[in-house]
Amino acid sequence: xxxxxxTLIGPWALDAVDADERLQxxxxxxxxxxxxxxxxxxxxxxxRLADVTVIEPPPRLRDSVLAEVRRTRQEAPVAQPGxxxxxxxxxxxxxxxxxxxxxxxxxxxxxxxxxxVAAFAGVFVGWAVDREPAGIDEGTRIAAVxxxxxxxxxxxxxxxxxxxxxVSSAELDAAVVVVSDxxxxxxxxxxxxxxxxxxxxxxxxxxxxxxxxxTMLVEGLGDTEIIGVTNEPAGGSxxxxxxxxxxxxxxx
Amino acid sequence: MFEQGAEAHRREDQPRLSVVPGxxxxxxxxxxxxxxxxxxxAFAALYDLMSGRVYGLCLRIIRDPAQxxxxxxxxxxxxxxxxxxxxxxxxxxxxxxxxxAHRRAVDRVRSAQAAGDRERRAAAESAEPEYDxxxxxxxxxxxxxxxxxxxxxxxxxxxxAVTLAYYGGHTYRQVATLLETAVPTVKSRIRDGLxxxxxxxxxxx
Numbered sequence: 350x351x352x353x354x355x356t357l358i359g360p361w362a363l364d365a366v367d368a369d370e371r372l373q374x375x376x377x378x379x380x381x382x383x384x385x386x387x388x389x390x391x392x393x394x395x396x397r398l399a400d401v402t403v404i405e406p407p408p409r410l411r412d413s414v415l416a417e418v419r420r421t422r423q424e425a426p427v428a429q430p431g432x433x434x435x436x437x438x439x440x441x442x443x444x445x446x447x448x449x450x451x452x453x454x455x456x457x458x459x460x461x462x463x464x465x466v467a468a469f470a471g472v473f474v475g476w477a478v479d480r481e482p483a484g485i486d487e488g489t490r491i492a493a494v495x496x497x498x499x500x501x502x503x504x505x506x507x508x509x510x511x512x513x514x515x516v517s518s519a520e521l522d523a524a525v526v527v528v529s530d531x532x533x534x535x536x537x538x539x540x541x542x543x544x545x546x547x548x549x550x551x552x553x554x555x556x557x558x559x560x561x562x563x564t565m566l567v568e569g570l571g572d573t574e575i576i577g578v579t580n581e582p583a584g585g586s587x588x589x590x591x592x593x594x595x596x597x598x599x600x601x
Numbered sequence: 602m603f604e605q606g607a608e609a610h611r612r613e614d615q616p617r618l619s620v621v622p623g624x625x626x627x628x629x630x631x632x633x634x635x636x637x638x639x640x641x642x643a644f645a646a647l648y649d650l651m652s653g654r655v656y657g658l659c660l661r662i663i664r665d666p667a668q669x670x671x672x673x674x675x676x677x678x679x680x681x682x683x684x685x686x687x688x689x690x691x692x693x694x695x696x697x698x699x700x701x702a703h704r705r706a707v708d709r710v711r712s713a714q715a716a717g718d719r720e721r722r723a724a725a726e727s728a729e730p731e732y733d734x735x736x737x738x739x740x741x742x743x744x745x746x747x748x749x750x751x752x753x754x755x756x757x758x759x760x761x762a763v764t765l766a767y768y769g770g771h772t773y774r775q776v777a778t779l780l781e782t783a784v785p786t787v788k789s790r791i792r793d794g795l796x797x798x799x800x801x802x803x804x805x806x
Binding site (some may be wrong): 352356357358359360362363364365366367389390391392393394395396397398399400401402403404405406407410411413414415417418419421422423424425509515530536580590596 | 768
């Protein structure tokens with residue numbers, strides 16, 4: 350069976366298979382790394398066949414495509430090997446706003462904050478081990494925020510997958526930000542966290558290039574209203590690139 | 602892991618590490634990445650780079666200019682919509698866009714075929730690219746020559762099978778019927794032909 354599927358890789362690369370066969374091949378490619386490599390090379394080869402059919406489209410197509418794009422929301426990214434984008438109908442665009450009115454989870458907590466955060470952000474439990482070199486001092490301060498009597502938890506699902514959880518304590522003027530499972534950005538980009546207040550924003554830290562999960566302590570909250578996360582060139586930027594990937598509203 | 606805030610602040614005094622806008626517009630990959638971040642200008646530039654490729658391929662396969670234009674629009678909007686899923690480790694931007702275009706164009710002719718209106722033309726259709734078509738732009742000539750030269754290295758059966766499938770939008774079973782050849786033979790000729798093309802075009806990954 351598998352051998353039979355394998356002989357379909359050539360026809361698959363040319364879209365010369367029916368829908369069932371396409372599915373079979375793509376399942377096979379997901380399980381066979383060397384086949385996936387060959388398939389990718391053949392796809393790359395096949396795409397060159399379109400070098401000889403290039404024709405300028407009528408100029409009206411440009412306006413029409415750009416107009417439709419303005420009304421069309423982009424899909425959330427996935428990073429599944431072998432997966433191809435489903436052919437769905439375009440979904441009307443919903444302009445992103447700084448503060449959306451989607452339901453927000455907001456809890457007032459005491460010492461139980463750690464458990465709650467762990468439940469929302471799977472990475473958190475492993476944090477103490479990962480961050481060993483960062484020192485006990487920071488760990489102690491993070492624990493203090495999580496256990497503060499006035500600790501509040503705010504959660505925001507990020508665009509493109511993953512979530513950002515912020516545990517903040519007004520009394521300690523500090524917050525713990527747990528970023529987990531954001532969309533893969535590759536080694537050329539970094540997620541960056543910002544403290545946003547009425548006057549503007551200040552960088553609160555830059556994640557390592559390519560990382561999509563991290564935990565950080567943010568001190569000096571001041572009048573911070575929003576903890577925002579943006580996708581920036583590796584190493585971070587001085588100004589955030591909008592739209593934000595996630596904005597966690599602390600002031601509501 | 603994070604750098605701590607103070608360190609991030611210090612960066613503000615340093616030259617920006619970000620890519621200067623415009624400097625990375627040269628490659629389709631960079632444009633596609635910026636498109637994935639929702640940048641309209643990057644998509645417009647990507648359109649200018651890729652629309653001829655998308656429209657030309659749709660026209661080759663579908664043949665009716667009005668329908669080709671319609672499908673090209675669907676393809677280009679899909680590029681915008683799913684740019685977030687493009688992964689350059691798995692292939693070039695040109696191949697990614699071309700794959701979407703080919704699949705959509707083929708889906709269109711197959712549903713038309715199902716309706717029966719393409720049957721009579723199928724066999725008569727030329728599977729070969731029209732070498733003297735308007736596509737012959739200065740920039741494209743080198744690639745043209747290379748693709749044509751490489752197609753000529755294939756055996757007659759390999760070349761017919763590959764071009765009937767790709768430019769004709771036929772399935773390998775239909776190709777077998779058109780060429781009056783056994784289905785397993787067509788499958789293996791397609792694969793052999795593509796491998797030979799790959800080596801000739803020196804597709805590197």
